[in-house]
Amino acid sequence: MTAAPLLKAWLTKLEELGVKFHFNKHLQAFQKMNLGFDLQFSDGDTASGDALLLALGGGSYEEDFPSWVKLLQGMGIEVSDLRAANCGYELIASPDFYKVAEGKAIKGVVLTTALGAKSGELMITRYGLEGTPVYTVGVSGEAHLDLKPDIEVEKLKSRLAGGKGDTWQRVQRNAKLSPGALALAEFLAPPGAWQNDQAAAELLKHFPIQLGAARPIEEAISTAGGVVWEKLGPGLNSLEMPGLFFAGEMVDWDAPTGGFLLTACASTAAVAASGILDFLEKSR
Ligand SMILES: Cc1cc2nc3c(=O)[nH]c(=O)nc-3n(C[C@H](O)[C@H](O)[C@H](O)COP(=O)(O)OP(=O)(O)OC[C@H]3O[C@@H](n4cnc5c(N)ncnc54)[C@H](O)[C@@H]3O)c2cc1C
Structure with missing residues (x-):
């Protein structure tokens, strides 16, 4: 059964059992x-x-x-x-990042914080991150994202090596990052991150981010x-x-x-x- 008929059948059954409902009452x-x-x-x-x-x-x-x-x-x-529980967190990033990244998904990611690790999909919002990983292990402070959890560093390094261009151009082309992950890599990578393939592969596997405050109770x-x-x-x-x-x-x-x-x-x-x-x- 879908939700509405299930609820209707359930209410009917309860009424048959003698349950009396009084709707729209506020217990004072x-x-x-x-x-x-x-x-x-x-x-x-x-x-x-x-x-x-x-x-x-x-x-x-x-x-x-x-x-x-x-x-x-x-x-x-x-x-x-x-x-607030099961709530989004602010992500410390520049307005330029948000202009480009808002509304983009970071797919197939593992978020690791002081509370543990959780895989899933994150959504970049106007203030930060929403989604199962941040709901589960979100906490203010430093966190890391494994942007390519299904591939080891060495394999990722050799995948990045293919074709022409500098490391950053090959990261964009070969790493097959989801749109949100690509925005993170573009705006939040530490300086000098894309100097060589080894450093790039390591960074994509252990990408540092800074989580700010939890979103308020009304949004949790x-x-x-x-x-x-x-x-x-x-x-x-x-x-x-x-x-x-x-x-x-x-x-x-x-x-x-x-x-x-x-x-x-x-x-x-x-x-x-x-x-x-x-x-x-x-x-x-
Ligand atoms: C946007 C959103 C998405 C969610 N998605 C999921 C999900 O995917 N999976 C999941 O497991 N959970 C989800 N949840 C959480 C889940 O809906 C709640 O944990 C669950 O409904 C709580 O059930 P409850 O019966 O304790 O309270 P409620 O369902 O909140 O019911 C309590 C009722 O009591 C009434 N009430 C309060 N005070 C009084 C009073 N003084 N007098 C009379 N009535 C009063 C309230 O108006 C309300 O109708 C979601 C919650 C939200 C807000």
Whole structure:
């Protein structure tokens, strides 16, 4: 099934099971009562329940900072600072570089930073780099790109040697760099980089770049930080407020994008659902 019919079928199934949906409600406050929870919404509506599962998401891609952070902190629930995760980074480079390079892809590259190495495709934007490698191992500071990860230095050197022209002309012709990689090589290579084929091959395999600041939370795909693990039980139940459960990105975990975030959200929801069943069973 594609997404829309899957969602429709899923909602129908849940309704058949007795689930009631209340759309477009903004949770403003809730109280723990002797038996369960009372909830207040911004339109004045109220609701109550034996247990409460919050799955209010992270802080990225939102116009406003999520209000649940203050709400929970005000109730004594520990929440660590939300931080941009799976986000782009500024690339320190001249305006001339950006004039030429913006919108170009650096294909089949390996990015190595202080956090590790990740292969994939990078996109050069108006401020720096976006794409899986930088989402996974991005961190401010010096980094290196292997612009030709599928070929060893010696082989690359002999490939560069073919035909006429100086080393830089042969790099442009023989190295078969993607448009973004070529722009990097043109503008960001250290002085004297293209003096001979050996130096050129080594540089293409270990190309230094300087990553600046991470892009802000509003532009990040996800946020790290949130409800802290140490205050959660095995059913993702709050140890600080029995009967309260959490799932999804609002819990303090992080994962690379590409399905892992969504999988972790669904998985934590399943764990929390089991936790609620256990809790209700025990409180009977
Ligand atoms: C542009 C973009 C691309 C992404 N691509 C991928 C990808 O390719 N693969 C991947 O795995 N993940 C991806 N993600 C991340 C993934 O979508 C999220 O991690 C996931 O949707 C989080 O699920 P969640 O249920 O925890 O929260 P959400 O899906 O954010 O749902 C939380 C809901 O709670 C609501 N809410 C918040 N506060 C309140 C309140 N006080 N009262 C009532 N409602 C409230 C919010 O409005 C929201 O509807 C992407 C995210 C973005 C922004």
